[in-house]
Amino acid sequence: ASSKEHDQEDAIDELIASLPISKGLVRPVRSLYQNFWCPTYLLPNVIAFQRHFEAKDKDILLVSHPKSGTTWLKALVFSVVNRSRFNISNTPLLTSNPHEVVPFIGRRSLPGLDGMVESRLLAMHIPYPALPESVRQSDCPIIYICRNPLDIVVSSWHFHRQVARSEWSLEEHFETFCRGEIMFGPFWDHITGYWKESLERPRKVLFLKYEDLKEDIVGQLKKVAEFVGLPFTEEEEEGGVIEDIAKMCSFKTLKGLEVNKSGKLLNTIMEKRSHFRKGEVGDWVNHLTPSMVDRLNNIMQEKISPLGLRF
Ligand code: A3P
Numbered sequence: 001a002s003s004k005e006h007d008q009e010d011a012i013d014e015l016i017a018s019l020p021i022s023k024g025l026v027r028p029v030r031s032l033y034q035n036f037w038c039p040t041y042l043l044p045n046v047i048a049f050q051r052h053f054e055a056k057d058k059d060i061l062l063v064s065h066p067k068s069g070t071t072w073l074k075a076l077v078f079s080v081v082n083r084s085r086f087n088i089s090n091t092p093l094l095t096s097n098p099h100e101v102v103p104f105i106g107r108r109s110l111p112g113l114d115g116m117v118e119s120r121l122l123a124m125h126i127p128y129p130a131l132p133e134s135v136r137q138s139d140c141p142i143i144y145i146c147r148n149p150l151d152i153v154v155s156s157w158h159f160h161r162q163v164a165r166s167e168w169s170l171e172e173h174f175e176t177f178c179r180g181e182i183m184f185g186p187f188w189d190h191i192t193g194y195w196k197e198s199l200e201r202p203r204k205v206l207f208l209k210y211e212d213l214k215e216d217i218v219g220q221l222k223k224v225a226e227f228v229g230l231p232f233t234e235e236e237e238e239g240g241v242i243e244d245i246a247k248m249c250s251f252k253t254l255k256g257l258e259v260n261k262s263g264k265l266l267n268t269i270m271e272k273r274s275h276f277r278k279g280e281v282g283d284w285v286n287h288l289t290p291s292m293v294d295r296l297n298n299i300m301q302e303k304i305s306p307l308g309l310r311f
Contacts, residue, residue, distance in 0.1 A: 016043050022181050024172075027164050030183060034130045036190070037181050042106040046126065049105050053132045058119040059140040060228055062102065065190045066125055066183050067155040068147035069210040071275045074098040074123055075249035076213075077143060080225050081119060083241065088248045097260055097272050099123075107268070125184040128193035128205075139204070141228055144194040147210035148311035149187050150284035150296055153177045155277065157287075162274045174292055178299060188303035195309050211281050211311065217246040251279030 019031040021040065030037040038046055055061075062077055064070040075098040079091065086092065092101050103113065105124035113120065128136075135142075147155075157173040160166070180186025198207035206227045213220045221242050225231050232242055247253060254260055255276035265272050284293070300311070 012044055012047055015047075016040065022176075024176075026176055026181060027160070027166065027168075028183075030181060034127075036127045036130060037183060037185050039106075039183055045106050046130075049124075049126075050130065050132045053105075053113075053134060055132065055134040055138040055140045056118070056120070057139040059138075060119055060121050061135065061140060061142045062121070062123040062145075063128075063142055063194065064123075064125060064145045065147075065152065065185075065187050067152045067159060069145045069213065070123060070125075071098050071254070072210075072213065072249060072251070073143065073145045073208070074102040074121075075254060076221065076245065077224060077228070078102055078121060079245040079249060080221065081121060081228060081230060083230075083236075083245070088244045091248060093248060093254070094257065095259055097265060097275070098254070099265055099272075099275070107266070125190075127184065127190050128197050141203075142194070142197075142205045143208065143224065143227065144198065144205055145208045145210060145213075146191050146194070148281070148284075149177075149191075149300060150288060150293065150311075151210075151281065152187065153182075153296065154284045154287045156182065158277055159274060163270050170287060174288075174296075178295060188299060191309070192304060192307055195307055209311075214281050217250075218242050221245060251276065255279070 016031060016033075019033055019040075021032075022030040022037060028039045028041060031040045031043060033043060033046075060077065060081065062070070062073050064073060075093055078098065078101050079086075079093070082091075102121050102123050103116075105122055105126065113122070153174060154170075156177070157168070157170050160168055160173065176182055177185070177187070180188070184190060194205055195207055198205035206224065208220060208224075222232060236242070255273075260272050260276060263272055264270060265275075288296075
């Protein structure tokens, strides 16, 4: 590497070292960077993405707050945009985890993305204001999925415990969540950032809800297909293509596939199966106390509801 590159790396290291970090036992350690809590180990790739990524109009970005349905969204959008190449009998989803077919910005470094063919399908958890300028300026569509924070907090607690193999209690996790120190949090800024943009630029940001997908997957898939400029034809509709995609990407099907049952994800410590837990709406009733529910509902009432968003 040239000395200029070394200087840039040193400057990034210095920047990261100067950021506030999460307190206590929160793992992985997070840094407060541009108003969100970014896992510190992902920051070099996130910063490189912000500074050097050149969005193309044909790129499609999938964004979510962690545990909002990222895995599902990846499988669904991958299937929609690649349906002329693959059907349910030969889709790569039969042999690869959804996270392997759609790269995640943060874990994957930039040079790997340059080799991807159009239309690049990329996923990330970065909040809207922190997206690279080229993404915000270009016409590349962004599909955002959100989920009721009561379910996110329960889902992320189970996930952390499994991945970190820690005895991290639900109470500690809940506190961290309410302080906004959850990965890529505060969750209220994350959700409202994309929500506002979807209202202002509905052709730029499609805002989906996990709960709506659960209720009417066919209707939501049609919306996604239209949004990315690939609406289902009458022939496809009559041929059951939408139902096929819905079934292939369903929790039951994906969880049951051998490829998602064992082994670790890419070069991480994450078990592939930890991305498939229960896949339901409202599991929070089984975990959160009434006072936790009140507290989180109050936060939503204050931060999210005024913008016309309800769960
Ligand atoms: P639960 O922990 O409530 O079961 P993410 O993919 O953003 O990490 O979110 C994970 C959550 O989505 C988990 O929720 C997981 O079980 C659920 N999930 C994964 N695949 C799904 C699918 N195909 N359909 C519905 N939910 C899915």
